[in-house]
Amino acid sequence: MSRWPLPEPMKCALDQARAGESAGEVPIGAVVVKDGVVIAAAHNAPRTRSDPTAHAEVLAIRAAAQALGNERLDGCELWVTLEPCAMCAGAISHARIARLYYAAPDPKGGAVDHGARVFQHEQCLHAPEVYAGMGEDEAAELLRGFFKARR
Amino acid sequence: MSRWPLPEPMKCALDQARAGESAGEVPIGAVVVKDGVVIAAAHNAPRTRSDPTAHAEVLAIRAAAQALGNERLDGCELWVTLEPCAMCAGAISHARIARLYYAAPDPKGGAVDHGARVFQHEQCLHAPEVYAGMGEDEAAELLRGFFKARR
Numbered sequence: 001m002s003r004w005p006l007p008e009p010m011k012c013a014l015d016q017a018r019a020g021e022s023a024g025e026v027p028i029g030a031v032v033v034k035d036g037v038v039i040a041a042a043h044n045a046p047r048t049r050s051d052p053t054a055h056a057e058v059l060a061i062r063a064a065a066q067a068l069g070n071e072r073l074d075g076c077e078l079w080v081t082l083e084p085c086a087m088c089a090g091a092i093s094h095a096r097i098a099r100l101y102y103a104a105p106d107p108k109g110g111a112v113d114h115g116a117r118v119f120q121h122e123q124c125l126h127a128p129e130v131y132a133g134m135g136e137d138e139a140a141e142l143l144r145g146f147f148k149a150r151r
Numbered sequence: 152m153s154r155w156p157l158p159e160p161m162k163c164a165l166d167q168a169r170a171g172e173s174a175g176e177v178p179i180g181a182v183v184v185k186d187g188v189v190i191a192a193a194h195n196a197p198r199t200r201s202d203p204t205a206h207a208e209v210l211a212i213r214a215a216a217q218a219l220g221n222e223r224l225d226g227c228e229l230w231v232t233l234e235p236c237a238m239c240a241g242a243i244s245h246a247r248i249a250r251l252y253y254a255a256p257d258p259k260g261g262a263v264d265h266g267a268r269v270f271q272h273e274q275c276l277h278a279p280e281v282y283a284g285m286g287e288d289e290a291a292e293l294l295r296g297f298f299k300a301r302r
Contacts, residue, residue, distance in 0.1 A: 046222040046245070047222060049222075050216050050219070050220050050222050051213050051216050051217070052213075052216055052222045052223065052246040052247075053204065053209055053212065053213055053242045053246075055245075061204065062202050062203075065202050065203055066201060069201050070201055071198060071202060071203045073203070085241055085274075086237050086238070086240060086241035086244070086262070086267065086269045086275070087237070087238050087240075088238075088241070089237060089241075090237035090240075090241060091203060091204045091238050093237070093238075094197070094203040094206075094236075095203040095204075109276070110274065111237070111241070111274060115274030116237065116268065116269045116274065118237045118262070121262075121267050122266070123237075123260050123262060123266030123267065124267070125260065
């Protein structure tokens with residue numbers, strides 16, 4: 001079976017996830033795209049940074065906001081290898097991300113299509129369009145390999 | 152009517168909120184307490200920092216984790232002047248904050264006792280004890296004054 005090739009931003013997010021694994025972090029990667037160009041990329045780094053908020057999405061959003069000199073990333077896309085948690089979904093909303101693409105679902109910790117479903121409450125002042133599944137196999141395999149090696 | 156005096160950490164969080172207002176930010180303040188000592192304090196700063204994640208809680212948690220050299224703030228308390236949003240509730244959970252004290256409820260943006268209720272899903276791996284209401288009048292008056300002045 002042949003498949004459509006993955007879009008470049010998701011390939012880039014997967015590369016970030018691999019870089020995270022090399023750094024001893026859970027392999028999750030994210031990029032922010034503006035007008036078709038990746039303007040920020042990051043991987044999970046809470047251990048190496050001693051920062052519980054250093055998830056790939058938060059780091060990519062912070063870097064993109066710094067690059068643009070604006071707390072709002074209007075019109076930007078976030079591509080990430082795993083369904084965001086509540087913290088990251090909240091950050092996505094505050095940043096006014098227009099479109100969210102995530103690869104693998106996360107029934108145990110996700111808060112977009114599981115659990116808190118952060119975007120589905122009136123208290124959420126901005127919800128992005130959400131597209132899930134592109135790169136799911138690659139993203140999930142990275143996570144399985146990581147946790148298997150540590151068992 | 153006489154009232155019990157506010158606990159020192161909430162007074163300190165309110166001072167942070169006032170400092171935020173002086174800086175042109177929404178007046179919300181937070182402190183992290185370990186063994187009865189304030190180890191980090193911050194106010195909202197998304198505009199001045201061009202960082203959509205720069206809520207008082209996130210900044211205080213990040214500073215405390217840096218100070219301790221550990222992504223987990225086991226046994227620590229977070230005191231904040233407003234009910235945390237989904238992003239901040241998620242950060243509180245990731246940081247393993249033991250006890251959360253918030254002053255004013257936030258029906259429009261809160262995610263602890265409103266909306267996403269982040270701590271009330273099985274996807275939330277750690278939930279703090281939550282105590283609400285101490286300092287509510289002071290915290291709410293600060294916010295009312297801020298928004299009234301900008302209308």
